[in-house]
Amino acid sequence: MWFPDSIFINMEPADFSHAGFPAETRKKITAKLLSGRESAARLQSLLQSAAATDQDPRALATKILTSFNESISILESAAAELSCPDHSLCSDLDSGESRRSTEVKNHLGRANKRRRLMNTRVVMTATTEDNYGWRKYGQKVILNATYPRSYFRCTHKYDQGCRATKQVQRMEGMDSEIMYKITYICDHTCNTTSPIIASTVASASDSYNLISFSNSHNGRLTEGTGHSFFCPNDDDPMKVRETTTTSGSTNHEVDLWSELKDFGSLQTTTMTNQYYFSTGDDDADSLMFWNGCLQ
DNA sequence: GTCATTTGACCCAA
DNA sequence: TTGGGTCAAATGAC
Numbered sequence: 001m002w003f004p005d006s007i008f009i010n011m012e013p014a015d016f017s018h019a020g021f022p023a024e025t026r027k028k029i030t031a032k033l034l035s036g037r038e039s040a041a042r043l044q045s046l047l048q049s050a051a052a053t054d055q056d057p058r059a060l061a062t063k064i065l066t067s068f069n070e071s072i073s074i075l076e077s078a079a080a081e082l083s084c085p086d087h088s089l090c091s092d093l094d095s096g097e098s099r100r101s102t103e104v105k106n107h108l109g110r111a112n113k114r115r116r117l118m119n120t121r122v123v124m125t126a127t128t129e130d131n132y133g134w135r136k137y138g139q140k141v142i143l144n145a146t147y148p149r150s151y152f153r154c155t156h157k158y159d160q161g162c163r164a165t166k167q168v169q170r171m172e173g174m175d176s177e178i179m180y181k182i183t184y185i186c187d188h189t190c191n192t193t194s195p196i197i198a199s200t201v202a203s204a205s206d207s208y209n210l211i212s213f214s215n216s217h218n219g220r221l222t223e224g225t226g227h228s229f230f231c232p233n234d235d236d237p238m239k240v241r242e243t244t245t246t247s248g249s250t251n252h253e254v255d256l257w258s259e260l261k262d263f264g265s266l267q268t269t270t271m272t273n274q275y276y277f278s279t280g281d282d283d284a285d286s287l288m289f290w291n292g293c294l295q
Numbered sequence: 296g297t298c299a300t301t302t303g304a305c306c307c308a309a
Numbered sequence: 310t311t312g313g314g315t316c317a318a319a320t321g322a323c
Contacts, residue, residue: 138315
């Protein structure tokens with residue numbers, strides 16, 4: 001089974017000393033991360049070795065995912081406690097990337113141009129879950145969609161000519177768990193830090209933990225839920241499908257489905273071109289997903 | 296003052 | 310004509 005060997009990069013030792021987390025929380029996070037790193041190292045060794053061993057790489061991969069999932073869950077819980085201990089200021093995620101506390105804003109008196117009363121303010125952080133900086137440049141109401149679609153561009157669009165954009169849209173019909181569809185279009189050409197290879201699903205606190213991959217039909221992205229992946233630097237047809245948008249820009253969709261469908265520890269269900277993956281760990285608060293270029 | 300978000304307007308493909 | 314993507318002026322936060 002093909003496995004992204006670059007998944008182990010960008011895993012710098014975490015420094016939580018300045019984050020204000022309790023010592024017990026730091027201890028938990030450290031333990032989980034160490035466990036994950038150890039499993040990752042074993043798996044890497046396993047993959048690099050042609051010799052047969054009694055260890056199942058899939059089990060190791062699952063263990064790695066679980067370790068990082070739990071670490072991130074602890075981090076998120078602790079961060080939530082620190083930012084709004086009484087949760088009185090918590091609000092739903094508009095674009096799925098809200099980070100700052102919000103303030104009630106009254107938009108009356110603006111010539112009736114703004115038709116809704118905002119009780120939250122969503123501000124992009126400098127970097128998002130994929131470690132790139134994004135700036136929102138538009139939002140549209142989509143036909144037959146409950147929630148609007150937000151459009152983001154790379155913050156280096158003008159200074160470095162980066163053409164990367166992404167679209168974020170909250171999915172409907174999942175009232176019990178808030179879930180966002182994130183579509184990445186064009187790869188980053190800007191000179192920034194490398195994307196984090198594995199990250200958590202951008203969602204509200206107790207989001208459903210899924211990975212999904214879009215299908216392409218007739219060369220165009222057709223349907224998907226959760227995240228779509230594009231990568232321009234991999235010419236392996238088993239991993240990447242090249243698609244062309246109507247605007248002429250070229251996208252590359254990582255076809256992880258063909259790789260993960262045989263991944264025994266993953267549970268899959270199929271819903272009209274939508275593939276849902278879960279780790280099978282019902283207690284997991286989040287699920288790792290491959291994010292960024294897989295080369 | 297600078298930077299990010301909001302949102303109506305505009306453009307274009309179907 | 311309509312719907313989706315982008316632009317840019319207005320506005321707010323820091």
